[in-house]
Amino acid sequence: MGRLEIFGIEGIPQITRGDDLAGIIADAASRSAASSPDNALRDGDVLVVASKIVSKAEGRLEPIDPDDPVSHKPLVERESVRIIRRRGELIISETKHGFVCANAGIDMSNVEAGWALLLPDDPDRSARRLRDGLRARAGVEVAVIVSDTFGRAWRRGLTDVALGCAGIGAILDLRGTVDALGRELHVTEVAVVDELAGAADLAMGKAAGIPVAVVRGVDRSWLRDGSVRSEIVRRPDEDLFR
Amino acid sequence: MGRLEIFGIEGIPQITRGDDLAGIIADAASRSAASSPDNALRDGDVLVVASKIVSKAEGRLEPIDPDDPVSHKPLVERESVRIIRRRGELIISETKHGFVCANAGIDMSNVEAGWALLLPDDPDRSARRLRDGLRARAGVEVAVIVSDTFGRAWRRGLTDVALGCAGIGAILDLRGTVDALGRELHVTEVAVVDELAGAADLAMGKAAGIPVAVVRGVDRSWLRDGSVRSEIVRRPDEDLFR
Numbered sequence: 001m002g003r004l005e006i007f008g009i010e011g012i013p014q015i016t017r018g019d020d021l022a023g024i025i026a027d028a029a030s031r032s033a034a035s036s037p038d039n040a041l042r043d044g045d046v047l048v049v050a051s052k053i054v055s056k057a058e059g060r061l062e063p064i065d066p067d068d069p070v071s072h073k074p075l076v077e078r079e080s081v082r083i084i085r086r087r088g089e090l091i092i093s094e095t096k097h098g099f100v101c102a103n104a105g106i107d108m109s110n111v112e113a114g115w116a117l118l119l120p121d122d123p124d125r126s127a128r129r130l131r132d133g134l135r136a137r138a139g140v141e142v143a144v145i146v147s148d149t150f151g152r153a154w155r156r157g158l159t160d161v162a163l164g165c166a167g168i169g170a171i172l173d174l175r176g177t178v179d180a181l182g183r184e185l186h187v188t189e190v191a192v193v194d195e196l197a198g199a200a201d202l203a204m205g206k207a208a209g210i211p212v213a214v215v216r217g218v219d220r221s222w223l224r225d226g227s228v229r230s231e232i233v234r235r236p237d238e239d240l241f242r
Numbered sequence: 243m244g245r246l247e248i249f250g251i252e253g254i255p256q257i258t259r260g261d262d263l264a265g266i267i268a269d270a271a272s273r274s275a276a277s278s279p280d281n282a283l284r285d286g287d288v289l290v291v292a293s294k295i296v297s298k299a300e301g302r303l304e305p306i307d308p309d310d311p312v313s314h315k316p317l318v319e320r321e322s323v324r325i326i327r328r329r330g331e332l333i334i335s336e337t338k339h340g341f342v343c344a345n346a347g348i349d350m351s352n353v354e355a356g357w358a359l360l361l362p363d364d365p366d367r368s369a370r371r372l373r374d375g376l377r378a379r380a381g382v383e384v385a386v387i388v389s390d391t392f393g394r395a396w397r398r399g400l401t402d403v404a405l406g407c408a409g410i411g412a413i414l415d416l417r418g419t420v421d422a423l424g425r426e427l428h429v430t431e432v433a434v435v436d437e438l439a440g441a442a443d444l445a446m447g448k449a450a451g452i453p454v455a456v457v458r459g460v461d462r463s464w465l466r467d468g469s470v471r472s473e474i475v476r477r478p479d480e481d482l483f484r
Contacts, residue, residue, distance in 0.1 A: 004445050006246040085482040092482060100396040149432075153395040153483035154342040156474050157413045157433025159440075161397070171399045190391075191399025192444065198401075199441030202434065202460065203246050218444065232398050240327040240334060241395035241483060 004217040006203040007039065008210035015211075017059035022133025025049070025212055029138065039214075041134065043141045046218055048200030050211035051119060051148040051163050052110055054126045060118040061111070072106055072116045079104035079118060084242065094242065095119065098233035099163065101150045110209075120146060123164025124227045131166040143167035143223055147197035153241060160201035162193035162228050169193075169224045170231035191232060192222060246459040248445040249281065250452035257453075259301035264375025267291070267454055271380065281456075283376065285383045288460055290442030292453035293361060293390040293405050294352055296368045302360040303353070314348055314358045321346035321360060326484065336484065337361065340475035341405065343392045352451075362388065365406025366469045373408040385409035385465055389439035395483060402443035404435035404470050411435075411466045412473035433474060434464060 011028040015021065025047070033040035041047075055061075065071040070089065077083075080093035084100055095104050097119065105119040120126045127144040134142050146164040151157075162170065172190040200213035236242050253270045257263065267289070275282035283289075297303075307313040312331065319325075322335035326342055337346050339361065347361040362368045369386040376384050388406040393399075404412065414432040442455035478484050 002249075002445075004246075004248040004441075006248070006441070007244075087482060094396075152433075154336075154476060154481060155403070155433065155436070156476050157431045157436065159433050159436050189399045190443070191394075191397065191401050194397070194399065194401050195440035195444050198437035199246075199248070199444060201432070202437055202441060202457075203244075215444075234396060234398050239396060240329060 002217045002219070004199075004215060006199055006213055006215050008203045008205070009039070009212040009214065010210060012053070012211055015053040015056040017056065017061070019057045020133070021049075021053060021057040022130050023137050025130070026134060026138040028212075029214075041138050041140045041142060041214070042216065044143075044216070044218070044220060044223065045140070046143045046145060046168060046196055046215040047130070047134070048145045048147050048160075048197055048204075048213050048215065049127075049130060050204065051105075051123060051126075051146050052107060052117060053211045054120050054123070054130075054146050055117050056111075058120055058126065060120060061115045062118060063114060064108070064116045066113040072103065072108065075106055075116055075118070076104045079106065082242070097123070097163070097229065099150070100242065101148075105148060105150075119148070119163065122229075124166065124229050125164070127164040127166035141167070143218075145193050145197055145200070147200065149201070160197040162191075162197045162232065164228050165193045165226045167224075167226070168196075168218070168222055169226040170228050172222060192218075193226070193228060193232070244459045244461070246441075246457060248441055248455055248457050250445045250447065251281070251454040251456065252452060254295070254453055257295040257298040259298065259303070261299045262375070263291075263295060263299040264372050265379050267372070268376055268380040270454075271456075283380050283382045283384060283456070284458065286458070286460070286462060286465065287382070288385045288387060288410060288438055288457040289372070289376070290387045290389050290402075290439055290446075290455050290457065291369075291372060292446065293347075293365060293368075293388050294349060294359060295453045296362050296365070296372075296388050297359050298353075300362055300368065302362060303357045304360060305356060306350070306358045308355040314345065314350065317348055317358055317360070318346045321348065324484070339365070339405070339471065341392070342484065343390075347390060347392075361390070361405065364471075366408065366471050367406070369406040369408035383409070385460075387435050387439055387442070389442065391443070402439040402446075404433075404439045404474065406470050407435045407468045409466075409468070410438075410460070410464055411468040412470050413468075414464060434460075435468070435470060435474070
């Protein structure tokens, strides 16, 4: 296994509807590379992009009443296909994408007052567009992961996970691989895009406003067509907890 | 935010009961540094150590019938305080530590036939001992995370998470921090030890038999006394899914 490097791309401005996000990321990386050449994007890099800026560029904003703390509730219900749990103002639901998260992933932080930000409509497609855009704008063949911050069952604290991906398999399938003693591995399906999303978060810094990070050095064999929706989202019939 | 680097420590032999794991890790890092000086352990490094080798060094092995595919079942029940779900041969349970995972974390891969490997008795304590041992053996002040590979509710694939930690806070608490627009962040508690465990897994390689990885460059402010048990494990009364 090689050495991995993770670094944030600084200098990305506030994003608004219609922005050319791939161009903005390519420009920021290029400016950063002017002083630190290692920051130039390279073939094989994995770019992890916070879903927040993807949603903003895609115009996934809905007006809410800034003085009403529960005015986003009807949006949460609209964006959900199933309510999993309620406790007080917290709603855990399954979104139409199949993600299980708080408030259907709707976010009011880092958004202008009076607006709520929805998750991207199709995060795998968003990732593919960014990947294509970065190829066109920066001439690099990168993988893209669109990430967000979710809670988990049974464990406190939030971690970043992948909502969409392109140019990298969501799951690394080790079936048929043997362990150091020659026996077949029990751990067969590793959710590498989720591990990459969490790793990138360590370099992004939620408060620092760095919404894109690069993970460099991943095994080239992981770089293939991938999809969070088809590989990571469990079908309801195979999920013990829905 | 700085740049993170992640690399595995190669050359760690098969571990058996009573082995001085801190000494073995320090020796392997030192041998590796002879050819690659950057691989020498440094103050502030976070060492992520697979719970498997911790359990082996601590002698957490129990005999099972190698010809009986369910002979570990009584062990699973003994190590659990509560069965959460059963499906076929799969048991999801809560361990006495408060972890929710398959088969109480009991593992038969990478273990000699006829033996089952239990989770460490107190992974926070295991991490503290390794941290103290590495200070004594290698003269470095490192943080230690003991990690394992767990499944999740709602998402396919497994990721590495922290079972124990020392010298690093399990949760990064951002309460009171403001976003780029001056509003208080909604995401307030980031489970950085879980993100670090997953990040390290990307450089460990389950099949490659590299059970220790170093994450270098984490923010020094994260390095404090920490505990997975007291910070990450949810109390049953605050868990919506137990």
